[in-house]
Amino acid sequence: MIMISVVMPVFNKEKYVHNILKDLQKQTFQNFECIIVDDGSTDRSGIICDEVGLIDERFQVIHIKNAGVSYARNVGLKEVRGNYITFIDADDRLESNYLKVLYEDITKSNADIIISGVEKWWEKTNFTELLKIPYQGKYKMKELLPKFAMVQKNTGIYGYCWGKLLKKELIEEVYFTNGLKLAEDFDFYLQIYPKVDTIFFENNCHYFYLQEAQNSSMLSADNEIDYKAQLKINLRYRDFLKKMNSYNEYNRLLVDRILTNYVFFVVYHARRQEISKKVEEMNQIAYQENINLKGVGTIQNIILWCIKNKKGILAEKLLRIYDILRWFKRKSRLFL
Template identity: 35%
Template sequence: MVELISVIVPVYKVEKYLTSCVTSLMAQSYRNLEIILVDDGSPDRSGDLCDTLAAQDERIVVIHKPNGGLSDARNAGIETAKGDYLFFLDSDDTIHEETLEILWKNLKENQVDISVCSYLAYFEGEDIDTVLPEQSIEKMSNIEALWKMFDPEYNVQMIICTNKLYKKALWDTIRFPIGKIQEDEFTTYKLIYKAKTIVYTDLKMYYYLQRSDSITGTGKMSRKNLQVFDAFSERATFFEKEGLKELSARSNQQSLNRMIVTYQKASAAPDNDKTILQALKKKFDATYCSYKTKSLLSTKDRVKNGLFSISPTLFRVFHNLIAK
């Protein structure tokens, strides 16, 4: 018997996009699916649309629940899922018609725990090239996959949760964090570490819609934007406890680098709340002072961190001089 794949789709204020999303699932060449639509208390017609779509395909299961956020919706789907494997699809995105079949075959043929594909980011109204070339496959250990999270060529593919087919057993003790943004940063590394092996295909089979009404990189910040640094800190601590000191050091330095860049960008935006900048600097200093693996860093990183800790303004002056 062909194994069951449970696809979890969190739904909130997406009535414009939901039909396209679910249609891409109903058209999958891999037919043994459980399509779980989690209506997260959506105030528009998305909840009704879920029920309409469910009437068209018996594989669709609808959960209506009070609004709890993206993590809560995904967790509700995990609790409901009956499949041998889990796949997450955001409700404004779509996938290629062979995505689940190829991911499943790659997983089975390579005897791995997680199967990953690449993704294609596109803008509304832009055509998508759905012709798939011959794939290139890379099988890797969990540790090799964790290092890919810091590789510019692979980092997004490894960090996001939505381009992966997982053995459901990996989720037995892992859930998405409630009330956090960038919840993937808190979660995916734990699943990769728990997996024994991972397979990656370079086929771009997950279609990530860049919505015109999405948040852009304007430099405008809120305190929630600082949560990603909590994720980096948790990841560094996790690696340290598991004896992966080099990965811990890399996580900490990534966090410090992102804090510096975020601070510089936000300080240049005149309408940002200065108390948020102060909170970011305080978080930088706390991370820098508690850093247990500074000796593993390059001299350049140690100098950069120390200078920014002394004075962000002084750091900017030196950075601009070096850039010239």
């Protein structure tokens, strides 16, 4: 019987994937399978994975046409056979005892999920930063909920796909939203947390998360982000907290701020010719979802006023003027 299923999507990671595969082969905990989903790589990533699969039967390689990380993870989830599930990114690194620590934590504690500390590292400078979590040991979900939004804001631990081990039954009928390229992992876990009774926190760091890797989705430019999709994810975040009777105090304050920011960003980062349409759209969503639009700063407050009052043409004119002023400001700096 397989104990742990590792799901790893791969897309054009030939520079890194050999290292993570070696890290997995060197794990002191041996009873695992690794489902590798090659998401239509155009480099040698798929070949490197196939070579490992030929010599180590624990590694299963699935090749698909490129459809994004969410779809690739969903393909992997349909193949898992282990009692516990964990996700790994192809450009990260593991200590040899990573799976052993997670397995011992979940079997001894009988928690639903293990969340472990991670270490961020930057390839160009070799700079590292420990992402310490503010808990150690087993907690009831109801104990964590009062500060859930604050901890998520400060650490991001509830949303990261990796650094976790969870019971297989938690993911039944739960999948990543296809097409999402940013915060798809937080969106996924927001579907799981309502089922969770206990979480065990492992403060030690055995997972190394590479920052600014080539082809990383974390490098998206502002104008490439789907802010409406991010707004929907955070509406789900609010729904989760409401369902758990925890949408109050700090949780409400922080999530309301996030929702307001994304309503603003949908308009602010839109193509200027599309601003009127975006203002109308955000007005409807803000009204239907009862989003408390309270801005910070002059520009945000002005645009939010335009949204609340359906002043799309005015918002477009103001942002075009704002663009011109910013252009002159950048130019003036060049001559100083």
